Amino acid sequence: MEATGPPAKMVDRREELTPMLSQYFDLTQEYDDALVLFQVGDFYELFCEAAEAAARTLEITLTKREDSTGTYPMAGVPIDNVAPYVETLLDAGYRVAIADQVQDPSEATGVVERAVTQVVTPGTVVDEELLGAGNTYVASVVREADRSEASNRAGSGTTREATDADDPDHRERFAVAFVDVSTGEFRVTSGPRDVVQDELDRLAPAEVVTARGEFDRDSPDDASTDGNDDDAPHGFDVRGMHTPFRASAFDGDDARETLSGYVPTPDALFERPAELQAAGGLLAYAEYTQGVDSGGLEYISRVQRYDPREGMRVDATALRSLEVFENREGGDAHTLLGVLDTTSCALGRRELTHWLRRPLLDRERIAARQDAVEELADRAFAREEARDLLRDVYDIERLVTRVSRGRANARDLRALKDTLDVIPELKAALGDCECDPLRERREALDELADVRGLVGRAIVEEPPIEVTEGGVIADGYDDDLDDLRAAEREGREWVADLEAGERERTGIDSLKVGYNEVHGYYIEVTNPNLDRVPDDYTRRQTLKNSERFYTPELKQREDEILGASERADTREYHLFTEVRDEVAAEAERVQRVASVLAELDVLCTLADVAVDRNYVRPAFGEEGIHVEGGRHPVVETTEPRFVPNDADLRERNVAVITGPNMSGKSTYMRQIALVQLLAQVGSFVPADRARLPVVDRIFTRVGASDDIAGGASTFMREMRELTSILHDATEDSLVLLDEVGRGTSTADGRAIAWAVTEFLHDEVGATTLFATHYHELTRIAESRERIRNFHFTIDRSGDEVTFLHSVVEGASEASYGVEVAQLAGVPGTVIDRSRDLIDDGLPGDAGSTRTTESPSAATNDATAEPAARTNGYGEHTDSHTTRSDDLSSGTDDRQITLDEPTAGEAVADEPSAAGGSTLEAEIRDLNIASMTPLEALTWLHERQREVQR
Numbered sequence: 001m002e003a004t005g006p007p008a009k010m011v012d013r014r015e016e017l018t019p020m021l022s023q024y025f026d027l028t029q030e031y032d033d034a035l036v037l038f039q040v041g042d043f044y045e046l047f048c049e050a051a052e053a054a055a056r057t058l059e060i061t062l063t064k065r066e067d068s069t070g071t072y073p074m075a076g077v078p079i080d081n082v083a084p085y086v087e088t089l090l091d092a093g094y095r096v097a098i099a100d101q102v103q104d105p106s107e108a109t110g111v112v113e114r115a116v117t118q119v120v121t122p123g124t125v126v127d128e129e130l131l132g133a134g135n136t137y138v139a140s141v142v143r144e145a146d147r148s149e150a151s152n153r154a155g156s157g158t159t160r161e162a163t164d165a166d167d168p169d170h171r172e173r174f175a176v177a178f179v180d181v182s183t184g185e186f187r188v189t190s191g192p193r194d195v196v197q198d199e200l201d202r203l204a205p206a207e208v209v210t211a212r213g214e215f216d217r218d219s220p221d222d223a224s225t226d227g228n229d230d231d232a233p234h235g236f237d238v239r240g241m242h243t244p245f246r247a248s249a250f251d252g253d254d255a256r257e258t259l260s261g262y263v264p265t266p267d268a269l270f271e272r273p274a275e276l277q278a279a280g281g282l283l284a285y286a287e288y289t290q291g292v293d294s295g296g297l298e299y300i301s302r303v304q305r306y307d308p309r310e311g312m313r314v315d316a317t318a319l320r321s322l323e324v325f326e327n328r329e330g331g332d333a334h335t336l337l338g339v340l341d342t343t344s345c346a347l348g349r350r351e352l353t354h355w356l357r358r359p360l361l362d363r364e365r366i367a368a369r370q371d372a373v374e375e376l377a378d379r380a381f382a383r384e385e386a387r388d389l390l391r392d393v394y395d396i397e398r399l400v401t402r403v404s405r406g407r408a409n410a411r412d413l414r415a416l417k418d419t420l421d422v423i424p425e426l427k428a429a430l431g432d433c434e435c436d437p438l439r440e441r442r443e444a445l446d447e448l449a450d451v452r453g454l455v456g457r458a459i460v461e462e463p464p465i466e467v468t469e470g471g472v473i474a475d476g477y478d479d480d481l482d483d484l485r486a487a488e489r490e491g492r493e494w495v496a497d498l499e500a501g502e503r504e505r506t507g508i509d510s511l512k513v514g515y516n517e518v519h520g521y522y523i524e525v526t527n528p529n530l531d532r533v534p535d536d537y538t539r540r541q542t543l544k545n546s547e548r549f550y551t552p553e554l555k556q557r558e559d560e561i562l563g564a565s566e567r568a569d570t571r572e573y574h575l576f577t578e579v580r581d582e583v584a585a586e587a588e589r590v591q592r593v594a595s596v597l598a599e600l601d602v603l604c605t606l607a608d609v610a611v612d613r614n615y616v617r618p619a620f621g622e623e624g625i626h627v628e629g630g631r632h633p634v635v636e637t638t639e640p641r642f643v644p645n646d647a648d649l650r651e652r653n654v655a656v657i658t659g660p661n662m663s664g665k666s667t668y669m670r671q672i673a674l675v676q677l678l679a680q681v682g683s684f685v686p687a688d689r690a691r692l693p694v695v696d697r698i699f700t701r702v703g704a705s706d707d708i709a710g711g712a713s714t715f716m717r718e719m720r721e722l723t724s725i726l727h728d729a730t731e732d733s734l735v736l737l738d739e740v741g742r743g744t745s746t747a748d749g750r751a752i753a754w755a756v757t758e759f760l761h762d763e764v765g766a767t768t769l770f771a772t773h774y775h776e777l778t779r780i781a782e783s784r785e786r787i788r789n790f791h792f793t794i795d796r797s798g799d800e801v802t803f804l805h806s807v808v809e810g811a812s813e814a815s816y817g818v819e820v821a822q823l824a825g826v827p828g829t830v831i832d833r834s835r836d837l838i839d840d841g842l843p844g845d846a847g848s849t850r851t852t853e854s855p856s857a858a859t860n861d862a863t864a865e866p867a868a869r870t871n872g873y874g875e876h877t878d879s880h881t882t883r884s885d886d887l888s889s890g891t892d893d894r895q896i897t898l899d900e901p902t903a904g905e906a907v908a909d910e911p912s913a914a915g916g917s918t919l920e921a922e923i924r925d926l927n928i929a930s931m932t933p934l935e936a937l938t939w940l941h942e943r944q945r946e947v948q949r
């Protein structure tokens, strides 16, 4: 960003700068991709362009600094409340380098020494205040060497013959590593582009690091920032910030060297060199941001390589359309996570997210989780007790990270102890649980009695936040400390007795003994009594109405007290860091306990949800999906009269689902996918009964109808996603298609929908749910044995329709678009007119020179499609190649042709019928009543482009 790097004004005056600004200049040069927050006393200051940018972004005052070399814009934020400012800067796309004074100003001879102690970036925040409850990842991506550029899968057509791109040996491959610096979780994997993209989608890193120089077009030193497609690391689609980092860190030797600070034999851990490079480069970046040297993040000891194929693949599109973590508006209300997340502690909350992100493929692992959930569901008392205890569990995964990094305070240690105190009780609560997964976890719960005992003995029950000012270490833990405290106590007692003694000795009743920070202990005598002051009193301070004195003995005692107190504080700090280091040495054990606690929390939660919401344990078999009385886990919580529905797709069917708008098609499809996903997570499912296959991947393609503004580009995206489904789905996949084809003309859309359905049935064999308003699609079932039609029923009495939300076998009769419009409150005049038009045909039909179909052909026939009723253009245009008899039944005069032009395009090719301008003729001939809003908008968009050309 332009506000980072050395300020232009200072570059010009580099040699003249004062020592302090010179120091600032050097740091801005060294950390040239960050805003440097430069400590000056109680403030972090920024200068020149950086100050202006910060003032704008943070809405703080821009001031000036003047010295002999000039005037510099300056802005500052208070040190003791810096977190919110840093957060705002991160949100605005900046990285922030914190340059602290690392020398006591009183000891500095010249300018105080300063150093960057931390670079805060979106992916590497560790401050509690800046961290959300979930994981914050930073990822690194490395492209494998010696791979030729592979073809783009999205463009590789819909045939499933093997191509170069399919051949595992010829596809472009990447390695990707992820770290959560706040917990120490570290994972590495590699694979072809789509697999790595899935991993990036799944873990949604806040930042992606790549070797500098690879993507920086203008200057190799230019640090790119987020949000710009041009900066997409290796062409991956990532939401987070993109950070180019020192390329050498990703070199094999350097990466190995970095890794050796964390794992004993790096080479043995990875399967491919690029994985080692990605992991080493990422660790080097993590060290750089945390201001530590090689090996300085020792709590990252769990560098794990994983295989993405171990889990069900659920890409970002599927996660979004199934609203697993986020609803369609991007919020977290009414999501699957929201329904399930009644976890007791932060550890469990993060673990649940992990589980939902990566449903399992391994039947045994699924069964193990199910066994645990089942037993916990049955043992209500044990479950409730365990959940209660887990509520007292702190986020010890992050806590132990702070311990390892020397950032934990005494309260953190005490919180760790409080958590460890829970473990014996938790083990007892689960003592009767018999199934292997629960027994194993119970046994894996290390009580860490040593750590618990140490902290219990060493740290007082309610320690202060500061660890340098005493009051942290418990009495009896250390003899030296006890002696110092005794000396201090004794001195204070002596002082406490002094007042009474001196009053007696001097006869001054108003004499007082006091203490202040500046002058220490004193004896205060009011002016009228000054003549009675004994000789051994020395004057210390004169006030308006009194004088303050000390005696040689008081002075001596004061020195003893203060000396003892100071030495006690120092000793305490020393002891505290010793304890902290001892705990840090057990970090791995704590992390293991944390992960068992996390799993237990999730298992208890899933059991609780199962009981609370009446879920059942699904069985797994070899046949396709068979659900009885299935429910949508989220919609059933908001819809008081949710109607359960069956889904019998045992032959791995392609289900074509029709029904009026709003009847429940999307909900139904999503509920089947969510039931499947939950089942593979190991959870029970919202149904009366479910027998399911293990699905390798869930694909979703939701039509463009909701996204009119996106226009043509949305359709393009839709088709790209469709291509990837057709290419990547297997017979073990579950495919959801919701109104695919809606983003283009009705004719094209229907043709595509038809062909896609055939392809999925004939070539792919994936279990498919296809919700559509193209009713003619239901006819495919006549010629394909595994294609089945389902539709949603409504109850119609007079003009009123009631949605029954229940699915039945067979094709739907109509769309009831007008009835839905009426329900939505469209004015009665419009509704009546629509009904007339349905009955009588559209005026445009009669006037059109192309109309070959009689409007009356579609009248009063509930089975007629909107398209057939209103369009019916019989003419053939070059742009549509699918033959009409592919789709039509050919038996009646409601024959549907696929050669129908889009509202605009075919007309535009024709000369004006009325002899006016082409545009005029087009407008006149437009059959507006038959167009969807999207078609109208697309038409308008095309005309605009023509005019603009």
Ligand SMILES: Nc1ncnc2c1ncn2[C@@H]1O[C@H](COP(=O)(O)OP(=O)(O)OP(=O)(O)O)[C@@H](O)[C@H]1O
Pocket: 635, 639, 641, 642, 643, 644, 645, 659, 660, 661, 662, 663, 664, 665, 666, 667, 668, 771, 805, 806
């Ligand atoms: N099984 C059900 N029981 C009760 N209410 C339901 C059920 N399914 C859906 N609904 C309600 O109906 C609304 C519409 O459902 P949904 O979006 O699934 O309809 P749709 O047929 O896909 O509509 P469209 O074709 O317009 O996209 C939902 O928001 C929900 O409130």
